[in-house]
Amino acid sequence: MSTFVDGPTPVAATPQPIKEKPAWYSMRAAAKGTLELSIYEEIGSWGVTASDFKRDLDYFGEVGNINLRIHSPGGGVFDGLAIYNMLRAHPARVHVYIDGLAASIASFIAMAGDVVTIPSNAFMMIHKPWTVSVGDAEALRQNAELLDKVESTLVAAYRDRTGLTDADIAEMLTAETWLTGEEAVGFGFADNLVGRLIN
Numbered sequence: 001m002s003t004f005v006d007g008p009t010p011v012a013a014t015p016q017p018i019k020e021k022p023a024w025y026s027m028r029a030a031a032k033g034t035l036e037l038s039i040y041e042e043i044g045s046w047g048v049t050a051s052d053f054k055r056d057l058d059y060f061g062e063v064g065n066i067n068l069r070i071h072s073p074g075g076g077v078f079d080g081l082a083i084y085n086m087l088r089a090h091p092a093r094v095h096v097y098i099d100g101l102a103a104s105i106a107s108f109i110a111m112a113g114d115v116v117t118i119p120s121n122a123f124m125m126i127h128k129p130w131t132v133s134v135g136d137a138e139a140l141r142q143n144a145e146l147l148d149k150v151e152s153t154l155v156a157a158y159r160d161r162t163g164l165t166d167a168d169i170a171e172m173l174t175a176e177t178w179l180t181g182e183e184a185v186g187f188g189f190a191d192n193l194v195g196r197l198i199n
Contacts, residue, residue, distance in 0.1 A: 074104025
């Protein structure tokens with residue numbers, strides 16, 4: 001038996017009206033077809049889930065721009081993968097702002113942005129996926145293989161944004177790499193420093 005830091009949650013069959021959200025998670029339609037989102041807590045069943053995100057994204061319908069603000073330590077890898085894929089599949093232009101911290105799977109979600117902006121005093125952190133596992137030797141080997149598969153998914157997204165090699169990304173994951181805003185831009189994980197256009 002193993003427990004990844006997440007748990008897939010059933011998605012509502014049809015969009016439901018927005019219910020009052022905790023302070024750490026908000027989504028609202030702004031002027032001129034822009035959707036303002038914020039993820040300010042953990043990703044997963046103890047924070048913002050993929051099903052919550054999809055329900056509310058569907059509720060607002062077609063928009064031309066999405067502004068996503070992130071301040072999160074990360075959390076459930078599979079909820080994060082789903083949120084990333086929803087953003088990548090959305091026809092809107094996605095602009096991600098790292099307000100304080102985008103760590104672990106939250107940094108992966110940030111890779112869904114067409115543009116990523118980060119202040120010089122904010123941080124991104126990337127690391128190898130991990131799990132809590134109980135079972136016999138065969139079960140543990142299976143979980144290790146699953147972790148390797150999850151890691152390859154993370155590597156691909158970081159590689160596609162940064163242009164770094166798979167080996168470079170893997171080394172950074174193994175080291176649990178913390179990046180300042182300037183370092184995130186320097187390595188290609190982000191495009192702009194606040195107040196300074198990089199490209």
